[in-house]
Each structure stands twice: as structure tokens, then as C-alpha cells.
Amino acid sequence: MESILKTRELTIDFGGQAAVSGVSLEVPKHQFQSIIGPNGAGKTTLFNLLSGQLQPTHGTILFKETDITHLSPPLRTRMGMGRSFQITNVFPNLTVLENVRLAVQSSAGVRFNFFSALSRFKQFEEEAVHYLKSVMLDGKRDSLAKHLAHGEKRKLEIAMLLALKPELLLLDEPTAGISIEEVPAILDVLRGIKEQGDKTILLIEHKMDMVLDLSDSVTVLFNGKLLASGSPQDIMNNELVQSAYLGGLYDDAS
Amino acid sequence: MRMISRYTIGLLPIVIIMLLAAYPFMNDSRSTLILLSKIFIFAVFAMSYDLLLGYTGIVSFGHAMFFGIGAYAIGIVMYKIGDSMGMLLLALLIGVVLAAIVSYIVGILTLRLQSHFYAMLTLAFAGLFTVLAEKWRSITKGNDGFPFPIPDFFRDRTTFYYFALVFMILFFLLLRRFTKSPLGRVLQAIRENEQRTASLGYQVVHYKVIVSVVAGVVAALCGGMYGMTLRFVNTSVFSMNTTLDALLMTIIGGIGTLYGGVIGAALIELAHELLTSLAKVHPIFERWIIFFGLLYILVVMVFPLGIAGTFKLWLKRKKTSIPLGKRDDVPW
Ligand SMILES: Nc1ncnc2c1ncn2[C@@H]1O[C@H](COP(=O)(O)OP(=O)(O)OP(=O)(O)O)[C@@H](O)[C@H]1O
């Protein structure tokens, strides 16, 4: 199958300690791939490398056959790569609606307009409301983002990512901090995207059982290194994974 | 009841503008007309600073430089070349183009770095222009500056008063449109969270340079207008005090509101005037910076979001009827 994202020997050193080390990854188009691993395994750091927040000390990243290793984050976003953040990362003093509207505006390619027709603005807002509804946040559209509860901020984060309409979605623990009753609804949103079939999803998860049935394939990261990769079934049965990850650490963490 | 009060508040600016328009018919004291003209001009200058500080979160320590460029452009052209209407337009154009070039250069050099670099480089450039104005005596007559003529049309204080009033209203509307445009919304996103704005696909540096140029150009026009008010220019237009005035006007009026600039400009200019007249009573009042400092502390304590900002919050509370007791936006 054609791959949308490929990394080769991706490595980053933080003063001697390699948080990500020699990771060669391949994500086929229109797949739902999960990355799992214990705390501090380097999952978020890997995402930071993919989305351009960090520069690798070594290795390359190919996105849609283009070398993007040295491309800035906004340009990667415009190429069709969108990410959500594990630590909530929104615009605190803007309304919830405006937070999402900014993402809609960007994906519509409206960047330097001094003047815009009111109808266009309305259209952006309507689209933003649609994404807010999909994460059950439309009731809060006029609140300032900083007044949201933690779980609501997480949902806003997802709405902003969806509004970018990326071809490749990088989701960093999307369900962390969301109340147990709401988690299935968020997973439904992800399932919906998967079923549309035109997006590729790369999702970081801490708790493996959460995403096993959604994932087409699972990659395990441990101490910055790629430990194993395969179908959810393979990973479940992989002895190396069980001893390194599922064994002790998994129980502590969940 | 609520309807009525909202309606009145919407009407307030119109009433104020009508009163200001009628003012010359009630009282044509030259000094008051000049004072009010200066308030109108400084209001726009404060708005241009607000674009940087309040909307984008950029701190400039040398905004006076653009003001000074505009003022000197008018002065030099009027004095050296001629005081026709055409020359006035040429002078404004020169000021605008120079300000655009300088703000572009300063922006390109520093806006991709951490924020204090812009603050420091604008300060350095403002210093450079002060030195230039002091030393290039053949053109600028040094520290003392020089008086110059302006086109007859603007010599009439009442005419100029109306011109300045229209200037303020026009630029308020233009800049408000600018801040509400798609581009303006991105500026506010940058103020809130620069890195997140970038990851939404906006190239942050481009936006910062654009707003730096827009603010510089508007400030240069204000400087030109100021020169026309005084028909005199000296190095004080480049001084730190001029930047501080803009900063104080913006913060006291309320950052991120634009019309806060009008309130701030009125307060600061009136305070200037009052202190100057009180200086005859006791020389302590010449130390106006002390009093501005006190005014600043007072305003920040009573109106932590600036006067306009606090007013806006109060209006919103009223609308959504959240009890005033629960004020989590306010530090205390
Ligand atoms: N900017 C940085 N500078 C130095 N060290 C860092 C930096 N970012 C991450 N690290 C280190 O890299 C390692 C991997 O961190 P990372 O956040 O990628 O883990 P993670 O797999 O996302 O963990 P979690 O499940 O807790 O989110 C950690 O030891 C962390 O301390």
C-alpha cells in the first residue's frame, strides 16, 4: 500500500539523552495507526518531530513523497498534516467558536485578507459550529476558552484539529482528561473519520485497550526506540512487548 | 430596561461626535481647539500602538520614531520646498514610505526572534533618528527645531479642528475594520498563543511584519498631523516621552479596544495641560512624569483592564447577568 508518511532513522538528542532514537516508521495511506508506549517513551517527542516543533539531530521525514525534515510547522500544516496537543494548547482569551473558526479560516486558505465579506465570515462560523457539535461542545461556543473545564479544552483541541481538515491527523492522547462517560463519544468521532476512509490517522495512546479495536496497526515505542509494529493481535501476543511494556509498567500507569 | 441602556450606550459615541462637531460654534478659543485637535491625533497614535501591544502582543519602545518621521517629513518639505497642497501630500507620502521601509526593516530583523529584540531595536532606531535630527543641522536646525508654514487652507484652526476630527473617526473605522478582518483575527491569535497559531498553518512572522508596518505608517501620519497642528517640529517628537505617551494612553484607555486610545489620549493630554498650568503654582507640577506615574497606578488599580476594557467587561456582565462578585478575569 502507498504510504503517506515515512521516517528514516529519526533521532533527537536532548543533551546526551536520545528521547527518540533511530525510529524508522511507515504509515500507509488511509490507515488508523496507533503508537503506544509507557510514560516518557518519546511518543510526544516523535510527534513534535513530525509536526516540526522540534528539529531532529539525525534522520529524515517524508510526507507525501516530499522531504519535509526542514519545513516549518505552518507549511507542514498547509501540506495537510494536522495535530492535536497532549497538553492543552488553545487560545485562552478567545471564544470557543473563534478558536475553531481560526482553524476553519486557515484550511480555507484565507490568510492575509484585510477585508472579507460578511457572508464568508458567517460561513466560517457555521462550519466551526459543525465541528463543535461533533465533539459536543456547541453549548459553550461563546465562552472564553480559558473558562472551559479540562475535558472541554481537550474536546476543543480535537475540534480545532478536525476543522483543519488534514489528510494526516496526529492525535496525542485525545481522550486523556475526558470524563469516562464522554470517551466513547470521542472514540465515535474518530471512528466516523476512519469510516469516511479518506484520512490517515496516527494516534498516540497510553492505554492500549482503548484503541485496539479501532487500530489497523499498532506501533510500540519504548525508551525512544521502535520496539515492535504490527496488527493489534500481533502486538497483544508479542512476547517482547509483553515483557517490556505490558508486563510491569502498564499496570502502574493505568 | 436593559434594552434601553444598551441602546443608550450604542448612541454614546454618536452623541459625543455631534457635541465635538458643534463645539467650535459654542467656543472658538484657539487654545482649546488646538488641545482637542491634539487629542484627536494622539488618539490615533495610541490606536496604532494598540495594534502592536493590544492586538498582537508586540512591545515597542520606539514607536515615537515613526511619529517623528512623519512630523519631520512635513516640516522639512514645507520649509525647504514649499507650502502648497500638493507639497503637503508629497510630504505625507514621504513620511509614510519612509516609515514603511523602516518598520519593515526593523520587523524583518527582529520579529522572528524573541519579543524583546523588537523592543530593543525599535528603541535603538529611535535613538538613531534623534541623533540624526540633532546633528543634521543644515536640514533640521538641530535640537531647537524650526517653525514652518502649512497650506493656507489648514491655517484656520477651526478648519484644522474638523480635519483632525474626521481623521480620528476615519482611522478608528479603518483600524476597527482591520482588526476584525481575517488578518486581524490572526493577530489576536498570535497574541494569545504564537506557537499554536503557527501550527494552524499561519506563518506568524509575516503577520507580525505586516502589523508592524501598518502601525508604523499610521503613526507617521499622526506625526504629520501633529506637525501641522504645531507648525513647528523639534527632536522631542522622537523622544522616549512620545513613546511613553502612546504606551500610557493605550494602557490607561484599555489595550485591545482601539477606542480606549481616545479615552487615554484625552486623559493624558488634559493632564498635561492641567500640570502645565499648575506649574505656575508650584514647580513640583513640572515633574509631570511623577503624576503620570501616579495616574497610571491609580487607573491600573481601579480599572485593571484599562478604562475601556473594564467598561466592556462590565457591559458584558450586564448582558449575561453574571453577578459582579464573581470576577475571575480580574486579578483581585
Ligand atoms: N524539550 C525537551 N528537552 C529535554 N528533554 C525532553 C524534552 N522533551 C521531552 N524530553 C524528554 O524526552 C523523554 C520523552 O518524553 P515524551 O514527552 O516524548 O514522552 P511520552 O511518550 O509522550 O510520555 P507521556 O506518555 O507521559 O506523554 C522524557 O524523558 C522527557 O523528559
Ligand SMILES: [Mg+2]
Ligand atoms: Mg506524551
